[in-house]
Amino acid sequence: MIKHKGGCICGEVKFTVNLDEKPRVFNCHCIHCRKKVGGMITIIDLREGAIDIDKSKLGIYEHTGGSGKIIKKHYCKKCTAPVLTYVAKWDKFYLYAGMLDDISILKTANNIWYEDSHFPFMEINESKIKV
């Protein structure tokens, strides 16, 4: 596990997170993520207790995901940047990858819900699409 730092654009939310050397990263093209942030999202699968963050600085927007189960988007209360997402279906937290200060460690990602809803100009190698 390697410790990384991150935070939102206004600086109110800062965190440290322990990630595997090769973290599991997903680009989610689903309509819910798209409508929530205005584009495709990239998230990192977090191990339990991996992130050290002051949750009192985060607001929560709750909605129902494609599975019918709850998803909770955690965002900075001040600048509204998305920080974490909790997916009840997997009982897991995911970090919005762009919140890391250094994204050069993220070498690869799998694409999910690509077939259902992706920008037509975005062509992705088939081996990187998870169905």
Ligand SMILES: [Zn+2]
């Ligand atoms: Zn999604």
Ligand SMILES: [Zn+2]
């Ligand atoms: Zn902020």
